[in-house]
Amino acid sequence: MREIRVVWGLLLAEELAVLVTYSRLPAQDLYNVRGSGVHLGLSRVVVELNFPDALIALGILGVIAPLLSPALRWLAAAAAVLCLYVVLPGVVQQSDLDARWENAIPAIGVGLAFALTFFARRPAPSRPRGDSARWVLGAVLVLIASPWIAAALGFYLDGVPVLGWIFQTGRLASFHNPLHHAVHHGIHHGLQGLLFALAALVLSRVPNRVSLYLALLLAFGVANMLNDGWLEQVVERGWSSHQVPSVLGFAFNWLWAVVIVTAVAIWAAVTRSAAARRPS
Numbered sequence: 001m002r003e004i005r006v007v008w009g010l011l012l013a014e015e016l017a018v019l020v021t022y023s024r025l026p027a028q029d030l031y032n033v034r035g036s037g038v039h040l041g042l043s044r045v046v047v048e049l050n051f052p053d054a055l056i057a058l059g060i061l062g063v064i065a066p067l068l069s070p071a072l073r074w075l076a077a078a079a080a081v082l083c084l085y086v087v088l089p090g091v092v093q094q095s096d097l098d099a100r101w102e103n104a105i106p107a108i109g110v111g112l113a114f115a116l117t118f119f120a121r122r123p124a125p126s127r128p129r130g131d132s133a134r135w136v137l138g139a140v141l142v143l144i145a146s147p148w149i150a151a152a153l154g155f156y157l158d159g160v161p162v163l164g165w166i167f168q169t170g171r172l173a174s175f176h177n178p179l180h181h182a183v184h185h186g187i188h189h190g191l192q193g194l195l196f197a198l199a200a201l202v203l204s205r206v207p208n209r210v211s212l213y214l215a216l217l218l219a220f221g222v223a224n225m226l227n228d229g230w231l232e233q234v235v236e237r238g239w240s241s242h243q244v245p246s247v248l249g250f251a252f253n254w255l256w257a258v259v260i261v262t263a264v265a266i267w268a269a270v271t272r273s274a275a276a277r278r279p280s
Contacts, residue, residue, distance in 0.1 A: 156169040
């Protein structure tokens with residue numbers, strides 16, 4: 001189905017950018033990686049297959065599971081378990097983003113999820129509502145993510161009309177760290193947050209039984225963008241000394257509370273809307 005192809009296309013485009021950028025740039029220009037050349041590029045691709053791809057693949061599996069044969073649903077469940085391995089502590093560490101053997105487990109889950117999409121039958125025709133809101137929110141999020149999209153491609157926005165004025169990227173900045181470029185080359189969790197949000201928006205167009213999980217992906221993705229963007233574009237400009245807490249780990253903080261409350265609110269609104277449209 002079209003929505004599934006769009007999501008896989010987004011993930012493939014990001015993986016290709018990772019492979020090329022991490023293969024051609026030295027490790028010191030990137031973030032918490034070692035090595036060089038294609039070996040470094042492939043290593044970082046494997047880590048991306050873990051986060052964010054494995055968590056997005058869970059959403060895809062939730063959408064296609066009812067569209068699979070009973071035998072293949074067991075394989076989908078196995079793929080989901082493999083993908084869920086990524087949430088265990090230490091599987092993906094921000095302090096060390098080189099691939100390890102255990103990163104193969106979620107990567108295999110993503111591969112199974114991708115293969116299973118070819119065996120899912122088409123869902124019944126439906127008329128998704130809220131596409132205008134999806135387009136507007138998606139466009140705003142892509143604009144906000146412009147510095148991270150450029151970084152994933154190995155460039156700064158300096159000198160780019162309008163965007164180079166709105167965002168600081170190549171400018172040297174410092175906040176509790178040695179002097180560094182405001183937006184380093186390579187992958188940022190802000191860009192990963194964009195992928196979470198866009199995947200949730202696209203998959204929500206398809207009738208599914210995982211609307212709560214998709215709402216959580218959307219809220220979690222936007223929260224990651226807020227955390228990353230606030231540090232780079234506000235704190236490192238000296239406009240504020242207060243940071244937005246991280247939601248990359250499962251630690252209790254106010255932003256995690258907002259993520260959970262927002263996800264439940266979105267899910268409740270979607271559920272009520274679906275119930276109102278259902279014939280009595």
